[in-house]
Amino acid sequence: MSLSKIEQIRPPFPPNITAHELLKYKSIPSPFIIYRIAVRMECKSKNITIERKFVSNIASNLWKSEPAIVKNTYKEIENDAKILYNMIQQENDFVTSAISGENIFPPSPPLLS
Numbered sequence: 001m002s003l004s005k006i007e008q009i010r011p012p013f014p015p016n017i018t019a020h021e022l023l024k025y026k027s028i029p030s031p032f033i034i035y036r037i038a039v040r041m042e043c044k045s046k047n048i049t050i051e052r053k054f055v056s057n058i059a060s061n062l063w064k065s066e067p068a069i070v071k072n073t074y075k076e077i078e079n080d081a082k083i084l085y086n087m088i089q090q091e092n093d094f095v096t097s098a099i100s101g102e103n104i105f106p107p108s109p110p111l112l113s
Contacts, residue, residue, distance in 0.1 A: 009048055010062050011038035013070055019080035023088070027079045031074035036064050 011017075017038050022028055029037065036059040043050055050058065063071070 002050065003039065005048075006058055006062065008046065009039055009041045009042045009050075015077065017041065017077065019077055019084050022077070022081040022093070028078060028085055029077050031071060032063055033075055035059055035066075069078060093110050093111060 003012055015034075015038050017034060022034065036056060039059040039062065043055070
């Protein structure tokens with residue numbers, strides 16, 4: 001693939017991918033994997049077909065040439081996704097505890113006589 005073709009699939013900045021979109025994966029992807037997902041999305045949006053085995057190689061070459069601000073932005077997306085994931089987990093734990101009848105609140109201290 002030519003350099004000009006590769007440049008066509010460089011993901012836009014700021015990225016279109018959101019932390020919420022990353023919650024569908026088994027675990028929160030690393031900044032590079034998020035970037036790779038963005039490369040794949042960019043290919044799809046431009047109807048560019050690339051064999052899956054080449055996407056990582058292309059994404060890696062693009063990633064290496066990205067400035068720190070781009071890499072830091074993907075790191076922030078990863079962090080936001082982790083925070084969102086933890087919030088959802090805490091909410092689910094609270095609901096599960098409430099449904100199971102567990103005492104989710106600590107006992108009150110004894111009243112002074």
